[in-house]
Amino acid sequence: MAIKLTWLGHASWAIKAGDHHILIDPFLDESPTAPVKADDVAANFILVSHGHFDHMADVAAIANRTGATVVSNFEIATWFASEHGVKSTLGMNLGGGVDLPFGRAKLTVAHHSSQLPDGSYGGNPGGWLLTIGDKKIYFACDTALFSDMQLIGNAGIDLAVLPIGDLFTMGPDDSIEAIKLILPKQVTPSHYNTWPPIAQDATAWAARVKRETIAEPIVVKPGGSIEL
Ligand code: NI
Numbered sequence: 770m771a772i773k774l775t776w777l778g779h780a781s782w783a784i785k786a787g788d789h790h791i792l793i794d795p796f797l798d799e800s801p802t803a804p805v806k807a808d809d810v811a812a813n814f815i816l817v818s819h820g821h822f823d824h825m826a827d828v829a830a831i832a833n834r835t836g837a838t839v840v841s842n843f844e845i846a847t848w849f850a851s852e853h854g855v856k857s858t859l860g861m862n863l864g865g866g867v868d869l870p871f872g873r874a875k876l877t878v879a880h881h882s883s884q885l886p887d888g889s890y891g892g893n894p895g896g897w898l899l900t901i902g903d904k905k906i907y908f909a910c911d912t913a914l915f916s917d918m919q920l921i922g923n924a925g926i927d928l929a930v931l932p933i934g935d936l937f938t939m940g941p942d943d944s945i946e947a948i949k950l951i952l953p954k955q956v957t958p959s960h961y962n963t964w965p966p967i968a969q970d971a972t973a974w975a976a977r978v979k980r981e982t983i984a985e986p987i988v989v990k991p992g993g994s995i996e997l
Pocket residue numbers: 819821881882911937
């Protein structure tokens with residue numbers, strides 16, 4: 770199955786896998802770097818890593834327009850159903866996986882926080898280990914560095930998507946340590962250059978990845994794509 774990942778700016782990604790459209794953490798209408806608006810994206814599944822606005826601001830509108838299933842931790846999935854009338858939701862918890870039409874989605878640990886915009890409890894933040902066809906893609910999502918990334922890497926990661934913005938998540942230094950634990954074939958940065966406080970030089974980061982790790986760095990601009 771051909772897999773195409775498109776960076777929608779910030780921590781938002783669109784995956785096209787065969788006929789399936791998967792969105793990760795769509796934050797589009799209020800993002801200064803998103804190349805598309807929430808009205809313009811296709812979705813069958815929307816995966817939400819945690820409750821912060823910069824990961825879920827457009828989830829309800831997209832789900833209610835497209836009929837997409839919102840997949841997240843139990844608290845966030847329940848909140849979208851009860852507070853936003855999302856018809857199709859799937860609640861999970863850390864360490865659990867589920868087989869979906871496009872492949873398998875496992876909710877992995879992330880060290881972060883997860884309050885929803887109205888103050889509701891957003892459960893524990895997570896990342897995603899996706900298995901699509903014979904490819905494994907790890908979205909660390911918003912997290913600090915943690916040594917159990919090595920266990921996630923044991924799955925054999927084709928592409929790791931790691932935050933490098935610093936301040937709210939890992940920065941470049943810790944992302945290099947993360948790559949050494951995960952040992953992905955390829956790695957791409959996320960959660961940076963949206964606003965000045967998380968500005969980073971992705972070209973310099975890529976040079977470090979090449980020099981200090983065995984992974985191949987891939988840097989795309991918002992709207993740019995990676996094919997696996
Ligand atoms: Ni966050």
